[in-house]
Amino acid sequence: MRMVFGLVLVLGLGLAGFAVYMAQGFIAQTQMERDLLRQAQLEAPRLVNVVVAKKQLKYGDRLTRTDLEVIKWQEGMVPTGAFNAIVAPQGGDPAIVPVFYEGETRPRAVLRSYEPFEPLLAAKITEPGIDAGINANLSPGMRAFAINVDVTSGVSGFLRPGDRVDVYWSGNVGGQDVAKLIDRNVRLIAINQSADADRSEETMIARTVTIEATPQQVAALALAQQTGNLTLSLVGAGDETEVGAVQIDRNSLLGIQPEEVVAAPEPEKVCTIKTNRGTGTEEVVKEIPCTN
Numbered sequence: 115m116r117m118v119f120g121l122v123l124v125l126g127l128g129l130a131g132f133a134v135y136m137a138q139g140f141i142a143q144t145q146m147e148r149d150l151l152r153q154a155q156l157e158a159p160r161l162v163n164v165v166v167a168k169k170q171l172k173y174g175d176r177l178t179r180t181d182l183e184v185i186k187w188q189e190g191m192v193p194t195g196a197f198n199a200i201v202a203p204q205g206g207d208p209a210i211v212p213v214f215y216e217g218e219t220r221p222r223a224v225l226r227s228y229e230p231f232e233p234l235l236a237a238k239i240t241e242p243g244i245d246a247g248i249n250a251n252l253s254p255g256m257r258a259f260a261i262n263v264d265v266t267s268g269v270s271g272f273l274r275p276g277d278r279v280d281v282y283w284s285g286n287v288g289g290q291d292v293a294k295l296i297d298r299n300v301r302l303i304a305i306n307q308s309a310d311a312d313r314s315e316e317t318m319i320a321r322t323v324t325i326e327a328t329p330q331q332v333a334a335l336a337l338a339q340q341t342g343n344l345t346l347s348l349v350g351a352g353d354e355t356e357v358g359a360v361q362i363d364r365n366s367l368l369g370i371q372p373e374e375v376v377a378a379p380e381p382e383k384v385c386t387i388k389t390n391r392g393t394g395t396e397e398v399v400k401e402i403p404c405t406n
Contacts, residue, residue, distance in 0.1 A: 161186040164233050165197040171228040174246040176221040195236040251303040256326045267345040275309050277302045278349040285342025295360035301326045
């Protein structure tokens with residue numbers, strides 16, 4: 115009996131020891147997983163709110179609150195001009211940038227196409243109540259000016275709204291054909307009657323392009339278009355190279371050196387005096403030194 119009791123006691127102690135060992139391993143495993151999770155949370159990037167489109171939107175589509183959604187986005191990777199709220203009260207937290215203020219019922223319009231869950235940007239939508247078009251693309255203080263172009267002067271139809279161009283004038287000055295750069299890095303806001311920069315289904319040959327210009331530039335371009343021909347030169351995307359004065363005439367184009375005009379020597383001045391000889395019936399001409 116005592117042997118049986120002893121065996122049971124030993125077996126119980128063994129099972130208890132094994133249970134303690136297993137519990138210690140489980141606790142250690144749980145603590146390690148907790149520490150790893152905590153470390154991962156500390157190293158994870160911080161997320162912020164960003165407003166995105168819920169569906170595909172095309173140029174000119176009107177934008178309302180039901181077309182938008184707020185998702186989480188990695189902080190520091192948010193595009194410039196993004197919104198972080200769909201609606202917010204005016205005069206509230208300045209860190210909150212809403213698409214609409216409370217009480218605003220007018221829709222906004224899309225200036226560029228959007229794919230689902232693409233962040234909404236202030237530069238790619240109009241202000242509330244304004245439809246897409248030239249007015250929405252004009253910067254404050256700027257004016258729209260149309261330039262007539264063709265296949266040659268309009269870069270063979272490769273121009274789009276948002277592109278930047280240099281403007282050259284060519285005409286006749288003082289009997290010489292001259293070409294001159296008159297405006298640099300001018301922004302296009304419309305091609306023909308379209309201000310949609312996403313129209314890429316086919317190449318269109320422009321008949322007119324509309325540029326954004328100051329009133330002074332508009333006056334200069336109007337005179338240039340009336341007195342000669344205007345040609346556009348496409349500026350590369352992101353090209354900020356400063357271009358100096360550019361002007362060329364026919365002689366410099368062909369490398370012709372104009373002949374120097376040699377002035378003919380002035381004839382030597384001869385001074386004379388007339389006198390009467392004898393009875394005054396004969397007149398005599400005599401050379402004398404010139405005094406002036």
